[in-house]
Amino acid sequence: MSTFWSIWISVIVLGTVFGCWWLLYATRKNQTSDTETDRTMGHSFDGIEEYDNPLPKWWFYLFLATCIFALGYLALYPGLGNYKGLLGWSSTGQWETEMQQADEKYGELYAKFGDTPVPELAEIEDAMRMGQRLFANNCATCHGSAGRGSLGFPNLTDDDWLYGGDPDSILTTLHQGRNGNMPAMGTMPNMTNEQVDQVVNYVLSFSDRERDAEAAEKGEEVYAQACVACHGPDAKGNQALGAPNLTDDTWLYGSTYDWIRETVVNGRQNQMPAQGGRLSDDQIQILAAYVYSLSN
Known part of the structure; x- marks a missing residue:
C-alpha cells in the first residue's frame, strides 16, 4: 500500500473514532442537567413533542468505553494503513501458525500412508476417507464434489485423461500442475x-x-x-x-x-494449479490415490 493511501485510511479511521468522542463530549457539555426534565426541544410533530433529556450515564460511559477499546485495538492490531500493530499480528501469520499446528497434529497420520504405492493406497479405506477430504478442500471447486468436472474442467471419473491417468502421471499433475x-x-x-x-x-x-x-x-x-x-x-x-x-x-x-x-x-x-508447496508430499500421495480410485 502506498504512503498516500496508508495516511488516507489512518486519517479516516482515527477521525471517525475521535469524531464520535467529540460528539459525545459536545452533546454532554451542552446539557444543563443529568436528570430527566419536562423541558422539550420546542418541536412538535402531530402533537408529539421531543424532550431534551440527557443520555443515561451507563449509556454514555459505554460509548466512551467503545472509543477507548477501538483505540486500544488499533494500537495492537493492523488497521491504520501500513501500521502493523504492536503485536505484529497478520492473517498470513495466523494461517501459517494454524497450518503448522495442523501438520504437527495430523502429520503422522499422513506419513503412515506416504510410502504406500498409489494403487495399493486406493484400496485402503482409511486413506481414501482422508483423500476424499483433501479432494473436497482442494479440488472440488473445479472438478466438482464427485470429480465429474464441468465445462473446462476434466471429468476425473472416466478413462479419458489429457496427461495420463496412471499413478505417476497423476502425481506429476498434482505436484507440478499443468498448463494447457x-x-x-x-x-x-x-x-x-x-x-x-x-x-x-x-x-x-x-x-x-x-x-x-x-x-x-x-x-x-x-x-x-x-x-x-x-x-x-x-x-x-x-x-x-x-x-x-x-x-x-x-x-x-x-x-x-x-x-x-x-x-x-x-x-x-x-x-x-500445482499442489506441491501447498500440500505435503504425503498428502499429495493420498490425494493421488483418491483421484486414481475415481476411475479405477
Whole structure:
C-alpha cells in the first residue's frame, strides 16, 4: 500500500473514532442537567413533542468505553494503513501458525500412508476417507464434489485423461500442475473463415456429425496444416502435450459445431494449479490415490 493511501485510511479511521468522542463530549457539555426534565426541544410533530433529556450515564460511559477499546485495538492490531500493530499480528501469520499446528497434529497420520504405492493406497479405506477430504478442500471447486468436472474442467471419473491417468502421471499433475494451451487457428494463424468451417466439419465427421460433407472432405487438408502437430494424424491426441483425442465423445469445452468453432477461432487456455508447496508430499500421495480410485 502506498504512503498516500496508508495516511488516507489512518486519517479516516482515527477521525471517525475521535469524531464520535467529540460528539459525545459536545452533546454532554451542552446539557444543563443529568436528570430527566419536562423541558422539550420546542418541536412538535402531530402533537408529539421531543424532550431534551440527557443520555443515561451507563449509556454514555459505554460509548466512551467503545472509543477507548477501538483505540486500544488499533494500537495492537493492523488497521491504520501500513501500521502493523504492536503485536505484529497478520492473517498470513495466523494461517501459517494454524497450518503448522495442523501438520504437527495430523502429520503422522499422513506419513503412515506416504510410502504406500498409489494403487495399493486406493484400496485402503482409511486413506481414501482422508483423500476424499483433501479432494473436497482442494479440488472440488473445479472438478466438482464427485470429480465429474464441468465445462473446462476434466471429468476425473472416466478413462479419458489429457496427461495420463496412471499413478505417476497423476502425481506429476498434482505436484507440478499443468498448463494447457490450444493456440487460436492452431499452427495456421492465417486461416480463413471458410477453412475454419472446413476443419470444424472435418472434426465432426469423426463421429458422423458434420454439417457439410464436402466441407469436411476439404477440412482434412486444413487439419493436416493446422492441427496434426498436436492432435496427431489420426486425431487421437498426444498426452505428452495434453492434446485431447478428437475422435471420442469426451469434450472439455463442448462438442457442438459452435463450441468447436469457438475453440478453433479463439483457442483455449487452461491451468491446473500445482499442489506441491501447498500440500505435503504425503498428502499429495493420498490425494493421488483418491483421484486414481475415481476411475479405477
